Amino acid sequence: MSQLAEPLSNARDGAERHQRQPAYDAYGAADRADLTPDDLERYADSAWWTGKIEEAIALRERAYAGFAAAGDRRRAARIALALNWDHVGREAYAVAGGWFANAETMLADEPESSEHGFLALTRGMNALFGGGTVAEALGEMERAQEIARRFGDRDVEMIAIVGTGRTLIRAGEVERGLALVDQATASAVCGDLRPFTTGLVYCITISTCQELGDLRRAAEWTEEANKWCDRLEVSGFPGACRIHRAEIMRLRGDWDGAERQARAACDELEDFQRRLTAGGYYEIGEIRRRQGNFAAAEEAYARANELGQDPQPGLSLLRLAGGQVDGAASGLRRAVVEAKQPLHRLRHRLAQVEVAIAAGDPATASAAADDAETIVDTYKIGGARTPAFDAGLHLARGRIALAEGDADAAAALLRRARDEWQEVGAPYEVAQSRFALGTAYRQAGDEHGATAEIEAALATFERLGARLDEAQCRDLLGRVEASKTFLFTDIVDSTKLLGTLGEEKYRRLLARHDELLRERIVRGGGEVIKNTGDGFFASFPDSGSAVRAAIEIQKALAGEIVAPDVRIGAHSGAAFRTGTNYTDYGGETVHLAARVGAAAGAGEILVSRASLDGVAGAFRLSEARTETLKGFEDPVEVVAVDWR
Secondary structure, three states, rough: OOHHHHHHHHHHHHOOOHHHHHHHHHHHOOHHHHHHHHHHHHHHHHHHHHHHHHHHHHHHHHHHHHHHHHOOOOHHHHHHHHHHHHHHHHHHHHHHHHHHHHHHHHHOOOOOOOHHHHHHHHHHHHHOOOOOOHHHHHHHHHEEEEEEEHHHOHHHHHHHHHHHHHHHHHOOHHHHHHHHHHEEEEEEEEOOOOOOHHHHHHHHHHHHHHHOOOOHHHHHHHHHHHHHHHHHHOOOOHHHHHHHHHHHHHHHHOHHHHHHHHHHHHHHOOOOOOHHHEEEEEEHHHHHHHHHHHHHHHHHHHHHHHHHOOOOOOOHHHHHHHHHHHHHHHHHHHHHHHHOHHHHHHHHHHHHHHHHHHHHHHHHHHHHHHHHHHHHHHHOOEEOOHHHHHHHHHHHHHHHHHHHHOHHHHHHHHHHHHHHHHHOHHHHHHHHHHHHHHHHHHHHOOHHHHHHHHHHHHHHHHHHHHHHHHHHHHHHOOEEOOEEEEEEEEEHHHHHHHHHHOHHHHHHHHHHHHHHHHHHHHHHHHHHEEOOOOOOOEOOHHHHHHHHHHHHHHHHHHOOOOOOOEEEEEEEEEOOEEEOOOOEEEEEHHHHHHHHHHHOOOOEEEEEHHHOOOOOHHEOEEEOEEEEEOOOOOOOEEEOOOOO
């Protein structure tokens, strides 16, 4: 055998054995002039599986030209359809449409063959995932199955079957759809399908299970898919298996491992599948949000949005955690309206319950829970709700009852949520349910039961690294904070300003004021406790971050063409949690901070002198002055911060 022929022989052997990297390397060492259209097709497959999409597309184009020139129109059509799938994944829809048209042209005058089944399958998949109707998708999938069976094309048949199952489930025919999904997945397990087919079937099956809330089943299929990836020495489809693995790892509480998997998936998928890559970034956002890493979570959600995935409901829950209740509520209202699939709307509705409760809007919370329950009842499996859906509903209903002051009803619902999330195996959601249950017990006067549940939640949050949830548990257990800095803002002469501007102009001015202040409070590491009408009440971990945020607020207002004068006051000390869900603060420290704010002048930042111990040198300060504050016998020394 010649030296030139040996690499080509090795390449063909490696491709036959599905040894992707060796085949790719051997084809690269072969003389390209010796490559037949068959070789170019195999070379393209090995490039695709090793993450080289641009090279794979170029090789497939050469293979297409070779088959077309040789008059093999069926093989040329199959390559054209593969190129259609490649470009659909990259959202290059015009290019994808061109290759689909090429495939149609190649097959137009050919006797019916398995390639015609592949053509129908492609139409069906484009309808299913590209916004077509259920009837369109089902019609093409059924045609693809019929042709594939006649010509013995198991790969097209199984993809069409799993696609039909997914379509039926979206149409609400869950039992019938799942039976077809199981049928296709069983064939994937048997190993009698091409690797591409197996990977696609796994991917659709796992995502279907997750959408239906059958998370335990999704985890089992993910484990099987991971074994298959390991046997083939590939990272996934490519990369898709990593995203499914990351979702399950996050659910199971391995957040660091989940983020590593999601990041690796994004790296592998970036050039292949924009929407799958977007899902990876959304998953990273979900992990970071739970960790309390707000800036990094927002960055991940923004990247997901850029790649084509609506970052809801995660982004609204992030806004809520940062105190931006109005922004969270408006984001979810839009997402609910725009959700095309009921199962997508379900996620938004469950999040909407939490946001509406925080906004003091029980009517919206109840309506969201009712809609969520209707959706869940449409997608039962074996006549029963899946544990994850049931747990989510019971947590939502329990939170509503808690907000309405019905502690006994809340406790009954939240106990069910806790137990159901335990059955699913989701520690973070179990801890969330325990925290709410502890709050319900406390409302009912059962302090022992409250302490037991909240301590259990705290232990889980500590282990997971859920910093904000951990802090809430500590607040509720001790009721007393370590020293915090409380900040109050207020528009000076707001009544006079309203009379001057008129209601409409003042409303717009106030909306802009609220946006600027919220953003700078959250960006500065603070928590918006509540909007006080013409200002904000916020807490910060230390006086330095509070003063820096106050300076940024005054600078931002000064940079506006028209903005109200705002006074800001701050004071540090211990306080206790108050309110129905312990989202507010009370105590002497809070009252004193409010009085310091009231003593400030227009455009002034006033801070109690004692609050700046250890950080005074970081700011330009006025000489100290003494203020007698309403409700306090002893005068208080305050200093003004020179922010200009």
